[in-house]
Each structure stands twice: as structure tokens, then as C-alpha cells.
Ligand SMILES: [Zn+2]
């Protein structure tokens with residue numbers, strides 16, 4: 001089968017790789033679509049031990065298995081199903097397993113991969129192949145973050161909210177916020193095309209770095225230290241700053257009056273619990289037209305090296321690797 005190798009130094013090659021073998025408790029998945037994700041840029045720079053790609057959709061090819069032939073997404077956190085977190089429904093924070101598909105075991109920039117059965121999310125027939133991968137990071141991660149803090153800052157009493165970073169997760173957050181009742185959404189980003197897309201979703205521009213307006217809820221999706229630090233300053237008292245974006249570098253925080261003299265919540269959320277999946281499907285059904293606009297390119301595996309360059313350069317919002 002064909003698979004991508006991330007060598008590091010921004011080099012990706014496509015080559016032949018042995019067919020994966022499904023171990024007991026796993027199934028073979030033939031990939032149909034894998035969405036490119038900004039977090040893979042780390043592996044593009046550093047290199048990856050396993051095939052990356054973690055927004056994976058495909059068809060189970062495991063004759064005899066109950067899900068053989070079914071269209072499924074891959075829920076990337078491998079989880080034990082019986083620890084305290086898993087029993088509470090927090091499968092994304094399993095206390096016994098820390099492996100993520102596409103990070104610590106082979107992912108979806110390949111024709112096939114082996115997937116633990118518990119990580120299969122069957123996709124309803126009315127969700128087409130192109131939209132299905134958005135149910136993971138773009139819808140799942142963004143909507144989970146908003147749902148997690150909603151009781152702290154209910155929409156009725158929250159006023160304007162700010163999303164920093166208008167990449168796929170930020171744009172997903174705008175749609176999720178509006179659907180959960182936050183009508184007045186502002187957005188900041190450096191890229192004009194992304195701002196225009198956000199505006200067409202009904203968000204209003206907020207200049208990057210502008211500290212003059214304060215917000216009860218800030219959804220930080222850029223991972224940029226400057227945006228996080230500014231968020232701590234401009235979040236209103238008793239407000240919430242959610243850190244959805246990620247950053248591997250140390251984050252030095254300079255305390256100041258704006259940060260020190262207030263009570264506020266700074267919240268991190270990661271991915272989403274498996275039990276959110278039906279809610280995410282409902283959200284996608286309601287907002288199909290807007291989500292579809294995020295997918296701006298579909299291409300075969302030979303084009304992955306070039307498309308990845310263009311994606312990291314910010315020319316594409318949510319391109320999909322597609323197999324026939
Ligand atoms: Zn991702």
C-alpha cells in the first residue's frame with residue numbers, strides 16, 4: 001500500500017509500505033479521507049516515527065467483524081473503557097492509555113491502517129465522505145470546549161465572545177458557539193481569507209493584539225503565546241479563557257494588574273468524549289452548508305507533500321487527502 005513518510009525538515013515522501021496487520025481487538029480500515037491538521041506541522045518539522053494523519057475516515061475491511069463494510073471515523077484516543085475517567089465517559093482522558101492514533105501508532109496518511117475496535121465511530125449514511133472527517137477536530141474538539149464551559153458563562157448573560165485564531169478549529173468554534181446560543185461572536189486572525197470566511201459565518205472582526213475590548217468568554221484556538229497572554233488580560237472578571245490551541249514551547253507569563261486583580265477561569269480542553277459524537281453529528285446536519293465551505297481541496301496521496309506545504313503556509317483551510 002502507499003503511505004506517507006514524514007522525514008523531518010519539512011520533507012514528506014510517498015512510498016510503498018507493508019500492509020498493516022490487525023492485532024486481536026483491532027480491525028483493518030481502508031482510508032477514504034484524512035483531513036490535514038495544523039498540529040501535524042510539528043511532525044513535518046521534526047519527523048515522525050509512525051505514519052501521521054489523525055482525522056481519519058474509511059471503511060472497515062475485516063470480514064466476519066460486526067462492522068465489516070461500515071463507514072467509520074477513527075476516534076484517536078485509545079482508551080481502556082474501565083478506568084475512572086472512561087467510566088465517567090471521559091474516554092479522551094483515559095488514565096491507563098495515552099496512545100493516540102496518528103501520533104503514537106500509525107495514522108491515516110496511508111491507504112490502510114489497523115484501528116482498535118473501540119476507536120471506531122460508525123458514520124450515519126446521510127453524512128457524505130467529504131464532511132465526515134470534520135466531525136473530529138473541527139466539530140468535536142471545538143464544540144466540546146464550548147460545552148465544557150457553558151455552565152460557567154451561560155449565553156443569556158455573557159454578551160460578546162471572542163475566538164482567537166480562525167483556522168479550522170476556530171471556525172468550528174464560531175459555528176458551535178452560535179449553535180449553543182452565543183449570538184455575538186468576534187474573531188481575530190492575521191489571515192485575510194480566514195477572516196472573510198469567519199465574517200461570512202456571522203463573526204465580527206477583532207484586531208489581533210487589541211486589548212481595548214473585554215470579553216466574558218474567549219476561545220483561544222491559535223496556540224500563540226501572545227493570544228493566550230492577551231486573553232488572560234482581556235477576559236472579564238468571572239469570565240472564561242479556554243485554551244484549545246496547542247503550543248509545544250514554554251509559555252512565559254508576565255503577571256500584571258489586568259491578570260492579577262481578578263477571578264477568572266483558565267480552562268484547557270482536549271478532543272472530546274465519545275459520548276459527544278451523536279451531538280456532533282446533529283450539529284453537522286444542521287450546519288452542513290457552512291462546514292462544507294471549510295473543505296477547500298481534495299487530492300490524491302501523491303500531492304500530499306505539495307499540499308502540506310501550502311496548508312502550513314496558510315493557503316488552504318481544511319484540505320483532505322482522498323482515496324478513490
Ligand atoms: Zn487535528
Ligand SMILES: [Zn+2]
Pocket residue numbers: 079080081082083084085086087093094095096097
Ligand atoms: Zn480508561
